[in-house]
Amino acid sequence: MDWKPDRMLSKPIYKQISSYFEEMISKGVYPANEMLPSERTLATQLQVNRSTIKSAYEELEALGIVERVKGSGTKVSSNIWGISHKRIPNWGRYVEDGSFLPNIPMVQKIRTITQEPNIVNLASGELSPHLMPTEAIREIISTQPFSENLGYDHPQGNEELREALASFVHKYRCIKTDSESILITSGAQQAIHLIVECLLKPGDAIAIENPSYSYSLPLFKTAGIRTYLLSVDEQGANPEELISLHKKHRIRMVFLNPSYQNPTGTSLSTVRRERFLALSSELGIPIIEDDPYGITSYSGKMNPALKSLDKDGNVLYISSLSKVVSSGLRIGWVIGPQAVIQRLADAKQQIDFGHSIFPQWVAKTFLNSTYIEEHIKSLRVELSQRRDELDVSLRNFLADKISYHLPEGGIHLWCKLNQRMNENKLIEESIKNGVAFVPGKILGNMEESYVRFTYGREDLGRISEGIYRFSETIKRLEYEYKQTNRK
Template structure:
């Protein structure tokens, strides 16, 4: 065998070997009716440890390329050959090699497990079904039959909805804008994706909060961005940290969730908001403000958004109806300079030819009616009850084991476990007991934290959920 692994290559040696063997199978170097070299023989020939060959063979086995049987060696899998020895595509390879990265395995596991019956879900970031305005939507559909054109709509989204949103953000958040500066998106997630894909390039440095929802999103890694962390304290991120990061890495964009931040529930203080806007103007760094929770404020006072304070057009503002109306409606929006909005709208057209007509119509009817203001008061009242139930349950059942920050809005509570713990084992044990939460390291660099979402479950289920979690925590700490 003339080929040798390249030790200067960043790719692990076992993967180099596996890819060489796969190529050899495809080109006929390795015959489909023969056994591959033994682990010891191949290790000796390539000058590597036997464990490296074992890893390579196991990797090929996981992709369905080889079969491994104790005492019989490693053979090319018969499943990759169809009738008349025609190759079947190696779907395992395609799945692995795609440029868009999958969700973290823990995130995938939580989503799968929470679909089971009798599961208490303190992980999913959404409202409880009973808080959705289902009755109001039915009344809208009864009183005002849908008579709209079902063809493709404007690239930026329905004109009437964009006009309504411009009035909505002025009334509730003091943001001055117009319909031409708004793009309708499929929730805030698509908005973030469009911004990352269209306005940044591989290798660009961006600043995100630590901890933050953005930390868990694969879209940053898929786009080849370098992410740098801004620690979050009780007053949000510190502007001085942004200065330090920019000096070292030339930050190209800042992603912030200033109000009832996910996962900490903290609020970026007004002095820090002003300083960050000053730095944005001084350094020419755009800010992406993700604002899903401002209107959930339990006290009724809505904080000034960065966008409402932005006199220079430095802020791209993202919001949606997912966290305050219904997650399944899939209505979000971006507000920004018209040139940026047009660029993002063009990209959205390439992806889905524009947003679906029907949910835009429903959203417009709801936002422009008296139902919306009544609904906001309802969810504030109910979310506060759910937060209080979670806080009381933690006080009563886990006061010695955990500390937590008491948010004044939003749907999340950030909790610190007072003793070292293995997060994976704690999650596994909790899922067995029918309770889901999100481990803190999914959101950032801090260990020993968990995020409970109080917005998803009924009040009567929250205490039972914490009872199950307490039982799981006890099981893990006693082993």
């Protein structure tokens, strides 16, 4: 046998072997009823363990391709080409071979575990149900007549909603725009996806913040986009690093989350905002501004949106109602040049024929109501109270073990543990102890011992309980570490 498994591939050896024999059988190299090499012989030929061959043959048997004959060995199924034979698709291979990459396992686990009621959820970016204007929306639905056309709406989204959003971003983010320059999307995530798919091509280089929520998004790798990192400090991302990155890699786009950034909670200083815009114009690099938290400023005093300072049309502005009203409405939007908006709208039409009319009607009616202003004021107060509870809890339970920058808006607090700890072990043990958070490595920080606590999902009282459970986990791991070193 000339073929050998490739040990450099991420695909398990036994799966490579089963795939090889499936292909050979389909080509007729091994016809029906022919015996395959024995497990011992094949293991010697391929220089693998016999258990690896056993696993490969078992997979082929599960697919109905081979039969295991006790005392004789493994042979190609006698009726593999027969009319009555039914072959089961190898769904595992389809799952592995799909072009759209899955989330990393740790992200999948955190998202699953946070659905359990006994877990204090300091990981999810969703708002608590108590922070959503549920009663106001119920009032709207019960008293306002729904008279919209239930067919497909405008490719860019409902025009009345786009007009309401134009007024909304002008009032709260000082952005001057009109309905023709807005595209309604299924949350901000779809907006990012459309931009990547429509405006970039495989091999293009982009700059993102480090750490950054964008680092955890598989869609960049799926699209073949190369990502390069801009360091973040207490004044936000450093624009000067963009110059060197562009010289080396020809950066095509910059993705920024400038207001109460995820995960650090920092805001880009006004000086740096102006510098990024100047570099954008100088280098011809568009900026994608992701602004889900801009209006959550606890004091009500907000940093200007990059888009509000953009005089040259270099910024594509993304936001949504997910972090300030309701994630379940799935209302996001992109604001940009009309040619770009029309291109993205065409792609969205190909994907889903446009957004559902009912959530658009709810969002439009809510934004045009008297409820919205009171809700935002209330949200700012509620989030600041949760931030304060998290701050007090960290000082009470982990005063000498942790350091952090206190955010003035948003829902995230970025912490550095003063003692180096294995983040995988820390999250595993914390989950066992009933609290979830996001480890720093998921968000691009390659140093150990960074964690992100998100305080918008849990209610007052539960946040303190979560930090207590986290502190108890830290103590136990420290004790185990000391005991191990003594031995």
